[in-house]
């Protein structure tokens with residue numbers, strides 16, 4: 218029997234071979250996100266657990282540095298402010314932690330990248346609903362069958378796998394690709 222690492226590696230490699238079909242959706246999403254930045258908007262990210270880590274990782278690629286030295290790009294992860302998260306969860310509801318911040322911070326013409334492996338996290342669903350009400354373009358970075366977020370978001374990139382960890386590994390590959398596409402579209406590569 219193979220080791221756990223070799224079994225995970227085989228599962229990961231099988232999944233990577235299924236991702237070619239996502240290329241058009243990723244290219245389109247890269248264009249849309251670049252357009253938001255070009256027109257003076259910002260990109261908000263949100264997610265839970267490992268997807269919270271992905272969210273802040275990708276926001277930092279834009280405000281900080283990805284591959285090239287270039288101007289900072291406007292991005293915020295809604296899952297990083299522990300004071301806002303605990304206040305909103307404590308005084309309102311955990312479901313509202315991203316939606317309330319989004320309503321406070323987002324403007325028409327911004328984008329929200331909603332990251333969820335199940336596509337069904339209630340706080341992410343509420344954030345997408347708030348984004349749509351605010352005129353914000355919504356991109357779902359999802360897994361499994363895309364869950365309820367698939368139909369709710371303006372566009373969705375769905376990693377077709379059942380294992381959360383494998384989906385997250387694909388998400389960060391796709392997220393890094395989106396950052397590269399943004400740099401290329403903005404003429405910054």
Ligand SMILES: O=C(CO)[C@@H](O)[C@H](O)[C@H](O)[C@H](O)COP(=O)(O)O
Pocket residue numbers: 265266267268269332333334335336337338341381382385
């Ligand atoms: O990183 C992992 C598992 O790999 C966990 O922290 C995972 O992100 C959490 O269980 C999340 O709450 C799952 O939420 P979601 O992806 O279904 O929206």
Ligand SMILES: [Zn+2]
Pocket residue numbers: 267382385
């Ligand atoms: Zn994880």
